[in-house]
Amino acid sequence: MPANGEATSDALVGEAVTDESIGESRWPPALALVVFMSLNIALRIWLPTDSPVRVPWLVPAVEAVLLAMLVVGPANVPIDRRWVRRASVTLVVLLVLAALWATVLLVYDLVRGVGVTESPSKLLASGAVVWLGNNLSFALLYWLMDGGGPLRRKDRPLPVDFAFTQQLSPEIAPGWRPVFLDYLHLGFTNATAFSPTDVMPLSLRAKYTMIVQSTVALALFGLIVARAVNSFT
Numbered sequence: 001m002p003a004n005g006e007a008t009s010d011a012l013v014g015e016a017v018t019d020e021s022i023g024e025s026r027w028p029p030a031l032a033l034v035v036f037m038s039l040n041i042a043l044r045i046w047l048p049t050d051s052p053v054r055v056p057w058l059v060p061a062v063e064a065v066l067l068a069m070l071v072v073g074p075a076n077v078p079i080d081r082r083w084v085r086r087a088s089v090t091l092v093v094l095l096v097l098a099a100l101w102a103t104v105l106l107v108y109d110l111v112r113g114v115g116v117t118e119s120p121s122k123l124l125a126s127g128a129v130v131w132l133g134n135n136l137s138f139a140l141l142y143w144l145m146d147g148g149g150p151l152r153r154k155d156r157p158l159p160v161d162f163a164f165t166q167q168l169s170p171e172i173a174p175g176w177r178p179v180f181l182d183y184l185h186l187g188f189t190n191a192t193a194f195s196p197t198d199v200m201p202l203s204l205r206a207k208y209t210m211i212v213q214s215t216v217a218l219a220l221f222g223l224i225v226a227r228a229v230n231s232f233t
Contacts, residue, residue, distance in 0.1 A: 024150045029140060029180045033067050036136050043129050047122060062098060066091040066140075085151075089144050095137040102130045103216050110223055127224040131191065131217065138213045139187030143180050145205065153177060161206040162186065165198050191217035 066088065106126060109116065116122040147153040147160035154177060159167045162183075166176040182199075189197045194214040201207040 099133040139184040143183040
């Protein structure tokens with residue numbers, strides 16, 4: 001029979017091993033992706049021939065595979081399964097490229113006056129889904145990019161790519177570290193303000209990724225929403 005000291009030591013070792021393989025909850029990004037997939041599929045059903053994406057079911061297919069990867073990892077994945085993170089990053093990059101492509105095609109159709117741009121309601125609906133897709137895909141990219149991802153961030157006390165308010169003023173929330181919902185907030189505020197708000201980009205990759213997102217958001221607001229509102233009036 002082991003002594004009490006040995007039992008306590010074994011328990012501490014077990015907790016350490018568990019903490020090694022846990023970054024953060026996998027469900028917030030998965031739930032956000034499910035909500036966007038539902039909106040995306042609803043738009044495809046409503047506009048089967050006027051979709052702003054020329055391959056309408058490609059993006060939902062990528063999202064479905066990414067959803068499966070998010071449930072497995074990379075927020076909660078053992079060290080020996082880091083291929084899950086690489087695959088997740090690849091899928092998120094594909095999602096970002098698909099969102100950018102959808103924006104380019106929507107602006108192109110707007111200039112030519114074809115497709116969904118002929119109807120204000122369809123244009124607004126398509127523009128809203130494309131805008132949400134951009135925000136979510138960039139939020140996922142920020143989440144996986146910052147400091148090497150959720151697992152690596154938990155061992156790094158100092159910010160690497162993004163500095164949040166709680167990190168700049170640690171006395172506000174000692175021991176705080178960002179989770180996916182913080183990066184989702186970052187994606188939406190960057191797309192709305194077209195500039196950093198309460199989160200400061202530190203690295204070059206963070207700065208120029210934010211530039212791309214804010215430029216796309218500006219194009220969506222400045223062209224698509226303005227055209228739709230003008231059609232209504």
